[in-house]
């Protein structure tokens with residue numbers, strides 16, 4: 317008869333920071349008249365590993381960051397709508413600190429933890445820990461903790477065993493949580509069955525079994541979730557190949573190979589495209605890091621452009637004397653233009669004040685230019701003109717990429733056409749090469765207020781199939 321035994325250790329005491337888990341497990345085995353044999357697997361609940369290694373936080377000692385407060389504002393109404401208990405900004409702060417990426421923030425927060433696990437609330441647990449304001453966070457390095465326990469037990473018992481640290485995660489597409497492995501030692505978490513034959517002699521092509529997760533799920537039947545108090549399970553009779561060096565991250569699918577994450581990033585793109593706004597009001601006084609601007613210009617280089625000529629140039633105007641001098645000179649021209657058009661003094665003053673405010677006060681002002689040097693030359697004025705249009709289109713594409721990149725970094729921006737009407741003044745004041753054509757100003761800063769989306773034409777007004785224009 318083939319069987320696998322799942323034995324729950326029932327005499328593990330409540331664990332405190334600093335406890336030696338390996339010794340505690342040995343004591344429990346002794347009390348329960350059990351001794352380890354070669355090939356045994358010990359499955360240990362994350363909570364006790366976190367507690368013993370001091371991974372407990374007191375929410376009263378956490379100061380939420382601006383990001384945590386913003387996230388709280390975003391998700392609190394969604395949690396209320398679902399009648400779920402709200403998360404405190406302090407808890408959200410802890411989730412952020414334990415995560416490298418937030419994948420979803422709805423009525424739950426799904427993150428990629430610093431280890432690379434994808435789970436709700438970065439694996440932070442409020443249950444099974446004493447104290448209203450206390451939480452446990454996942455062990456920093458669960459593989460290392462599993463290894464420490466295995467080494468200690470093997471030394472004391474002279475038996476070759478494996479140790480798995482388990483947690484329970486929810487799953488996409490299916491309801492309910494299951495036990496999963498988050499740390500391992502002594503066993504490969506994956507069992508590669510490729511090349512083996514099935515019952516009918518068919519050679520398996522792609523079967524790789526997540527044996528560590530299967531074992532964790534089986535152990536979770538015994539551990540339970542609430543007050544069962546069985547945080548350590550001994551699994552006996554499962555055949556596995558013993559392995560000295562093992563890592564849990566072989567269970568984690570690489571982002572670029574994960575079809576579902578690619579879809580999700582497309583969802584993010586849609587969100588970014590639709591939520592970008594032209595920000596024309598006062599910026600907040602939050603400092604803008606120059607590196608972020610440079611990173612966004614780096615992204616702007618990837619815009620589609622005619623002949624891959626990349627005729628764009630970006631000139632960063634920091635908040636200094638040069639910028640003030642430039643805006644004042646542009647305004648002198650603007651005044652004259654508006655006077656010539658017969659505008660009233662009041663209109664002119666308003667316009668001048670507005671441009672001063674927009675362009676002098678913005679934390680950053682960027683001047684995208686078209687470098688005519690990159691244009692192809694034809695001996696045909698019509699072709700030359702189309703080439704110029706293509707160059708303008710190309711720079712425009714790049715500016716759009718730039719705006720979207722800024723938006724993805726939570727920066728607000730607006731595209732202004734003013735430089736088109738003062739190209740010579742700009743070139744002269746900034747001493748630009750003669751081939752540069754200033755095309756726009758982009759004001760950049762952190763937003764102070766949210767901007768409402770202006771309306772968009774209905775799809776029926778802008779989308780046509782060729783039949784629509786056919787002569788009747």
Ligand SMILES: Cc1cc2nc3c(=O)[nH]c(=O)nc-3n(C[C@H](O)[C@H](O)[C@H](O)COP(=O)(O)O)c2cc1C
Nearest residue numbers: 592593594595596730731732733734756767769770
């Ligand atoms: C080529 C171009 C020139 C623009 N020039 C100005 C401008 O001079 N002043 C201004 O307030 N907004 C300017 N805008 C911003 C538009 O007003 C804005 O994109 C439009 O109203 C749609 O709003 P949204 O960007 O928030 O979707 C310009 C946008 C583009 C693409």
